[in-house]
Amino acid sequence: MPTSPRTMRAILARTPVMPILTLHDASTAGDLAQALVKGGIHVFEVVMRTPQAVAAVQAMREATPEADIGMGTLMTPEDVVRAHQAGAQFGVSPGLTHELAQAIQAHRMAFLPGVATASEVMQARAFGLKELKYFPAQGPVGAAWLKDMSQVFPDVLFCPTGGIRPPHIPDYLALPNCCTVGGSWIVPSDLLNDRDWAGITALAQLASRFQTH
Structure with a gap:
């Protein structure tokens, strides 16, 4: 029996x-995903800012079916369609529009979505979205x-x-409304370019050891 997709909070x-x-x-994506999972990280976001992003998500899904892989920088309904077709299990955006929220609801x-003010949190909640990216957190x-x-x-649960x-x-x-932070430091460009999977696994192990409240 197939399992239901995980909620954003889960x-x-x-x-x-x-x-x-x-x-x-994208040829490095599968090995990268395996290196992250080996280090204890099972959730990651691929930003839709390069021509290889869709193929990278597809490769990661195949290499690490146990992981939850999302696509970021979704800004239009068309972006949502591309992420869905790539097999992304969740989407991430820098902000929220009515059209974007409708597309997300249509694809379930x-x-x-990203927020930076209390008004934006209220708008997201009005769409039934209570897991939000706080961006930019500014360190x-x-x-x-x-x-x-x-x-x-x-x-509301935030991911800064x-x-x-x-x-x-x-x-x-340590905050009651935050159990996850996002960051690019786990996969530095020099380690990725060198295909230093052991080095990336070591950084993933460091990240996975942080304790939530």
Whole structure:
């Protein structure tokens, strides 16, 4: 019997750190996905900013069926269609429009839209979206904003991204409304270009050890 797709909240609960990946060569995607999973990271986002992004998601799905792989920078209904056809299990966007929300609802895709203000949180909630990307978090600065929002929107779970480095992560994960942060530092471009899978696995192991509240 097939299992139901995971909700966005359940996906975020699988990892304390979600790698945000920009891939220019889909031929490396399968090995990269396996390196991340070997390091204990089972959720990652591939941004739709390169011609290879769709093929990369497809390769990752094939190489690591146990992982949840999303596509980011979705900004139009057409982007949602491409992500869905690529097999992405969730979508991520820098913001939210009425048209984008409708497309996500039509495809029943788990979704993480970006917000930066309380008004944007309210708009997302009006569409039934309560798992949100806080962007840009600006490194350690965003933790104070999220702490304030936990009192105003206790039903919302945030995934902050933007400038977050390992030293900042414990402050975020200690908050009641944050169980995951996003970051690109787990897959540095030099390690990816060198296909240093052992080095990437080591960084994934470091990321997977962070404790949530």
